[in-house]
Amino acid sequence: MKTYFPLKLITLITFLLLSFTECSNAQQGEGIKFFEGTLKDALKKAKETHKPIMVDMSTSWCGWCKKMKASTFTDKKAADYYNEHFISIELDAEHGEGLQLAQQYNVNSYPTLIYLDTDAHLILFSEGYLGPDDLIKAGEMALKNHKK
Secondary structure: OOOHHHHHHHHHHHHHHHHHHHHHHHHOOOOOOEOOOOHHHHHHHHHHHOOOEEEEEEOOOOHHHHHHHHHHOOOHHHHHHHHHHOEEEEEEOOOHHHHHHHHHOOOOOOOEEEEEOOOOOEEEEEEOOOOHHHHHHHHHHHHHHHOO
């Protein structure tokens, strides 16, 4: 039995180190860079940069929202695309301005992405989980609608 203890200890240490590496990568800003501030502030930034806004409407209990945050929003290709072309912001659809926006656009499922132009007009509405490639396609469609 003592021969297994070091192996278990090594496995545990390896797992902890890998977990720490994942957390460090997330903290280093990999993935979509979400705007810190209010939607009003994001709209101001959008006008300054001439970029539309992508609003990630989610809830704390939504499993698909968590999956999208962990896998889609951290995908390098999708993140590079969104960081270049959009002001992205995350809002909790059950609290504060997120609740108000969810009511305004009748958001009933999560995740939902709402794309707005610089004047806060709706340019695209996307419900449900999107993988990285589909997220990029939605962004391309939003940009196309934005330029009309």
